[in-house]
Amino acid sequence: MHKMKIPGEFLKKMESLLGQEEFERFVKSFSQPRAFGLRVNTLKVDVEEFLRLSPFRLESVPWTKDGFYFEEGESPGKHPYYHAGLYYIQEPSAMLPGEVIGAKPGERILDVCAAPGGKTVQIAARMQGRGILVSNDVNAERVRTLVKNIELLGVRNAIVTNETPENLSRNFAGYFDRILVDAPCSGEGMFRKDPEAVKSWENYKCEKCACMQWDILKNLDAMLRPGGVIVYSTCTFAPEENEQMIAKFLDEYPGYDIVEIPKTGGISDGRPEWGGGRKDLAKTARLWPHKLRGEGHFTAVLKKRGGCSSCKSSDDDYDSNVSKRDLCNIYVGKGRKADKHKNRGGKSVAENESRRWREALEALRRFEEEHLNISIDGIFYLAGPHLYCLPEEPPSLDGLKVAKFGWYLGEIKKGELVPSHSLVVSLKKKDLKRVLDLDSGSQAVERYLRGETIEAEGRGLTAVCVDGFTLGWGKAAGGMLKNLYPKGWRRLS
Numbered sequence: 001m002h003k004m005k006i007p008g009e010f011l012k013k014m015e016s017l018l019g020q021e022e023f024e025r026f027v028k029s030f031s032q033p034r035a036f037g038l039r040v041n042t043l044k045v046d047v048e049e050f051l052r053l054s055p056f057r058l059e060s061v062p063w064t065k066d067g068f069y070f071e072e073g074e075s076p077g078k079h080p081y082y083h084a085g086l087y088y089i090q091e092p093s094a095m096l097p098g099e100v101i102g103a104k105p106g107e108r109i110l111d112v113c114a115a116p117g118g119k120t121v122q123i124a125a126r127m128q129g130r131g132i133l134v135s136n137d138v139n140a141e142r143v144r145t146l147v148k149n150i151e152l153l154g155v156r157n158a159i160v161t162n163e164t165p166e167n168l169s170r171n172f173a174g175y176f177d178r179i180l181v182d183a184p185c186s187g188e189g190m191f192r193k194d195p196e197a198v199k200s201w202e203n204y205k206c207e208k209c210a211c212m213q214w215d216i217l218k219n220l221d222a223m224l225r226p227g228g229v230i231v232y233s234t235c236t237f238a239p240e241e242n243e244q245m246i247a248k249f250l251d252e253y254p255g256y257d258i259v260e261i262p263k264t265g266g267i268s269d270g271r272p273e274w275g276g277g278r279k280d281l282a283k284t285a286r287l288w289p290h291k292l293r294g295e296g297h298f299t300a301v302l303k304k305r306g307g308c309s310s311c312k313s314s315d316d317d318y319d320s321n322v323s324k325r326d327l328c329n330i331y332v333g334k335g336r337k338a339d340k341h342k343n344r345g346g347k348s349v350a351e352n353e354s355r356r357w358r359e360a361l362e363a364l365r366r367f368e369e370e371h372l373n374i375s376i377d378g379i380f381y382l383a384g385p386h387l388y389c390l391p392e393e394p395p396s397l398d399g400l401k402v403a404k405f406g407w408y409l410g411e412i413k414k415g416e417l418v419p420s421h422s423l424v425v426s427l428k429k430k431d432l433k434r435v436l437d438l439d440s441g442s443q444a445v446e447r448y449l450r451g452e453t454i455e456a457e458g459r460g461l462t463a464v465c466v467d468g469f470t471l472g473w474g475k476a477a478g479g480m481l482k483n484l485y486p487k488g489w490r491r492l493s
Helices: 008-018 020-029 047-053 092-100 118-127 140-152 165-171 195-201 206-217 243-252 279-283 320-324 349-371 421-425 443-449
Strands: 036-040 058-060 067-070 087-089 108-111 132-136 158-161 176-182 224-234 256-259 285-287 297-304 326-331 378-383 386-390 402-404 407-413 416-419 435-438 460-466 469-477 480-483
Touching (some): 008 020, 036 092, 067 092, 087 118, 092 224, 092 285, 092 297, 108 118, 118 140, 118 176, 132 165, 140 402, 165 206, 206 243, 224 243, 243 256, 243 279, 256 279, 349 407, 349 416, 421 469, 435 443, 435 469
Parallel strands (some): 108 132, 176 224, 435 460
Antiparallel strands (some): 036 067, 036 087, 378 386, 407 416
């Protein structure tokens, strides 16, 4: 294990906060081995089935039903099951916020600071493809990783935006049932896991981070329905970014109550004395590395007072007929009104877009007839030649930078659908007509993941699976399978 140099300024502050006896146990934890975790992706496989399949030695994480510790030295990121999206590798303490937000099918949920996507895909698994999940990050580079993880794990109902919370609030007034903000923070809780966190602490100390956190929090109330929930989390120990931030929010927005987080598996109460003495701050949660198997985290659940009769918060409230409609919003340029423009041939832009839409839907239905055992229903969107699908229509996205409009089905080329990787990895083996199912221990699956040609019977577009779980596309001809696994996803060794 590397020898860690912890900033003296940080240690002095923690000693004054914790007292000598607890401080000594706290400091000792930094020399102890860290915990490694993965969370089963129940969009693809249920927990019981995964445990039967798993080649890893796993132990349950106490605060979430689908989280597990794995042993150091194992490499789940190299296993074919990772490439099939059966799990997400996630630090165990980081699983708590996505658990306590309590996401349900049919709800409308915002993940404000979502990249790289661990909490987004955890929420999506609870939603089971129903409702709208807006997954946002202000950093354009990190948004690319976010989109990849959403696609890898088969999430169909996520809109990915690259915006500030202030800009989001203009489009989503009173829209969300639940909002998660895993806030940018000084990262003190990650010192043991990531030596880079120690270096960045010098540049992003808690005072600077607290300003960024408040800039995010002050925009959330306008987007939340009455009766809705905000979950706030950080991976730092600093009271200024935790209890004091929650106290400040409640002072500015008094129509909220703190919801008790169950203290299981060594989770501790928040510290009221660090947040101005508010007793209800004890309902928040602190995860200390000297008290449990995980890194340092803080989580608070805030419930907005008022009814929520219009929330899509239960199976009874969800409009089951929405998935039966074939509708489309056409995005034309940047905010242009399609019905007010003429092209050179005299036809309105709206007429041309209507034709494009009919061609796209016809291409999808032809593709389904030839390659699928199911029909894809929902609200369809065309962004240029790219066809997307959502389970329900979102509010206007005008003026927002949108990286992903939902489930990306593919590109319309010459009147045909060229299916996306996102399409196949979001489907089950039984949904597909032509399948090549490879064994997880075979050389063939390793060659496929490296982008190589492999042997295959049959002819035409084929879904490649591993132990019954979709990996990607290939095209069979002459006893061989041309590899269509995306170049940016391929294993290098």
